[in-house]
Amino acid sequence: MLQTLSLFAPELLLAVSASLLLGFGFWGGKDRSGFARYYAIAMLVVFSLSSFVLGRPEGTAFEGALIVDGFSHYVKLILGLSAAAALLFSKSYFESEKLERYEYSVLTLYCVLGMSIMASANTLLSLYIGIEMQSLALYVMAAFNRDSLRASEAGLKYFVLGALSSGLLLYGASLIYGFTGSIEFSGIANAVNDSGTTPGIIAGMVFLLCGLAFKISAAPFHMWTPDVYEGAPTPVTGFFSAAPKFAAMALIARVLVGPFEGITESWQQVIIVISVLSMVVGALGALQQTNIKRLMAYSSIANMGYALVPLAAGTVAGVQGMLVFMSIYVISVIGIFALILQMRIRNGMVEQISDLAGLSTSNRGMAILMTMFMFSLMGIPPLLGFFGKLFAFLPAADAGLMPLVVIALVASVIGAFYYLRVIKTMWFDEERHEFVEAPQSLRYISLVSALLILPILLLPGISTGAQGLITLAAESLF
Amino acid sequence: MLTALSFYLLSAVAVAAAFMVVASRNPVHSVMYLILTFFSAAGLFILMGAEFLALLLVLVYVGAVAVLFLFVVMMLDVDFVELKQGFLSYLPIGAVVAIVLLLEMVLVGGAYVAGETQTVVERGQELSNLERFGAVLYTEYGGLFEAAGIVLLVAMIGAIVLTLREREGVRKQNAMDQMARTRKDGVELVDIEPGQGLG
Structure with a gap:
């Protein structure tokens, strides 16, 4: 029991501090949301670093329900830091829109707790509980601006479709349990290795993957994404597109190479179909968008497609490529949303792409940063986005999935069009607005993210230390 | 023999009732059929020797969830004419989906019957x-x-x-304040001259 608790110390810290924060928020008197936010940020940073401080303990907790290994350490590091950044950049928005309430910080903490259970899931039961804990918090956060019709619509839409996807996932889980007689990943793996591909297990796996594909908003389960991204408050959208995507992607990797390692060729087809559809839908759907949040929604659909490309290879290098790609994507998205949150004119927030017109003359620093992020998402060589795609597509090419890689490259080229359009609007169009001065925290977040995607700072890390971390993480799955 | 008979009866009723949940046009009827489905499923659980799950199903789903559904449905102002119009236009696509799902399940069930899979481990009889x-x-x-x-x-x-909305300017009852009131706070003695009034 003591060993379980020590393995699970970071999650316990989150659960206890979230509950304390809830109590503090209730009894703490007025003006408690500011303190709640900083406290939650501190706890998230401690959470993300704690497993490294504790010397990276490994093992299973709660009778094998949860597993703590190199993979979960790395995933939790990224989850905690990106959630902390998202919480930090929500401050100015919530204050100016008069939405500031301490429950937001509490919900973020519980959401990260759910995501960390997802990252450590070792049975179908813990997988489902992790997903539900994370999703319930996300539904509420999407509708957090409850007086706004669009935010309520976004929350409701997300909730109804999320419930449907949970149904698919549970149906798949029950089929898998029925045909393998086990809810533990190791037990399922044994049964799969013994019996090979039976229709029941395949059907269960496909339903399970459909439920998970909804969580990463991969096509054809992407319908909710543009509306929810547009309707939800902007900092919430920023949070949505970073941490939950990473957690769900990690969970997919764990499910694919854990219980279903024995039937790689069966799930490979499913992943390839989802990946190709996402890349095509993301690339073509974004062409018509005028709202920058909707643009980011389609961009995230396309990027989830790219992230699935290395997973389809089903190798250690594939999981590694997925982790590298997703980490770089999370950094870029945090930076971009910190910039979108700076798009404020005197009358309030604006979110059309045309509002960025002439940014290069009115606010050159912001224009340069936005240009860097767009180039990085496109995959232009000096920036890290290029290396993300390189590490993502190479394992697939090595595994002989050349057609998939070619489709991914074509989709990248189509996608470059809309990123370039944003850049063109900023640098070559007539100035439209003067943005009001942005708070320092936002400017620092976007600056730090931009520095992180500069290869000079991170490439040494990726090639030596951080790469070692990611390699360890990927290897611990197999 | 009896077990097999009751199994087929309960399953048939469960499937038919589940079909009626989506087929019936009146939402209140749908909830009724839902309750019937839950009951049949509870019966199936008992046949499998899972009496506690059966009781839970009846208690939680029939006792609480279905009744809640019934309340919600009755509160909703459902336009029944409009419901009827929608059904036919959605029927073809719905039927296609249903047939596909049915084929899949027949496939899955066929594999099960053919003995390609294993069943859940049987429990010991000594413990309830x-x-x-x-x-x-x-x-x-x-x-x-x-x-x-x-x-x-x-x-x-x-x-x-x-x-939850915290409204401004609401006068709430505060029991502690009420109890802390003394005679001095509540009563004011005024000496009124005869024929003068308070004015």
């Missing part, structure tokens, strides 16, 4: 369901039980965040 649940719920599944509790807590926080 309840004892079995009690033995594992707070030990083996203790951590997940707590996590499920947190899921419910998050749902509760969410419901409160989205609906």
Whole structure:
């Protein structure tokens, strides 16, 4: 029991501090949301670093329900830091829109707790509980601006479709349990290795993957994404597109190479179909968008497609490529949303792409940063986005999935069009607005993210230390 | 023989009732059929020797969830004419989906009948369901039980965040203030001259 608790110390810290924060928020008197936010940020940073401080303990907790290994350490590091950044950049928005309430910080903490259970899931039961804990918090956060019709619509839409996807996932889980007689990943793996591909297990796996594909908003389960991204408050959208995507992607990797390692060729087809559809839908759907949040929604659909490309290879290098790609994507998205949150004119927030017109003359620093992020998402060589795609597509090419890689490259080229359009609007169009001065925290977040995607700072890390971390993480799955 | 007969009866009723849940045009009827489905499923559980699950199903789903549904349906102002119009236009696509799902399930069931798979391990007869649940719920599944509790807590926080409104200028009753009142606070003695009034 003591060993379980020590393995699970970071999650316990989150659960206890979230509950304390809830109590503090209730009894703490007025003006408690500011303190709640900083406290939650501190706890998230401690959470993300704690497993490294504790010397990276490994093992299973709660009778094998949860597993703590190199993979979960790395995933939790990224989850905690990106959630902390998202919480930090929500401050100015919530204050100016008069939405500031301490429950937001509490919900973020519980959401990260759910995501960390997802990252450590070792049975179908813990997988489902992790997903539900994370999703319930996300539904509420999407509708957090409850007086706004669009935010309520976004929350409701997300909730109804999320419930449907949970149904698919549970149906798949029950089929898998029925045909393998086990809810533990190791037990399922044994049964799969013994019996090979039976229709029941395949059907269960496909339903399970459909439920998970909804969580990463991969096509054809992407319908909710543009509306929810547009309707939800902007900092919430920023949070949505970073941490939950990473957690769900990690969970997919764990499910694919854990219980279903024995039937790689069966799930490979499913992943390839989802990946190709996402890349095509993301690339073509974004062409018509005028709202920058909707643009980011389609961009995230396309990027989830790219992230699935290395997973389809089903190798250690594939999981590694997925982790590298997703980490770089999370950094870029945090930076971009910190910039979108700076798009404020005197009358309030604006979110059309045309509002960025002439940014290069009115606010050159912001224009340069936005240009860097767009180039990085496109995959232009000096920036890290290029290396993300390189590490993502190479394992697939090595595994002989050349057609998939070619489709991914074509989709990248189509996608470059809309990123370039944003850049063109900023640098070559007539100035439209003067943005009001942005708070320092936002400017620092976007600056730090931009520095992180500069290869000079991170490439040494990726090639030596951080790469070692990611390699360890990927290897611990197999 | 009797077991087989009751199994087929219960399953047939469950499937027919489940079909009627989606087929019936009146939402109140749908909920009624839903309750019938739950009951048949509870019967199936009993046939499998899972009496505790059967009771839970009746208590929780029939007793609480279905009745809640019924309340919600009766509160909703459903336009029945409009419902009828929608049904036919959605029928072809719905039928296609249903047929595909049916084929899949027949396939899955066929594999099961052909003996390509294994069934769930049979439980020992010496312990009752309840004892079995009690033995594992707070030990083996203790951590997940707590996590499920947190899921419910998050749902509760969410419901409160989205609906609770603190109105300005509401005069609330404060029991402590009322009890702390003394005679001095509440009563004022005024000496009124005859024929003068208070003015």
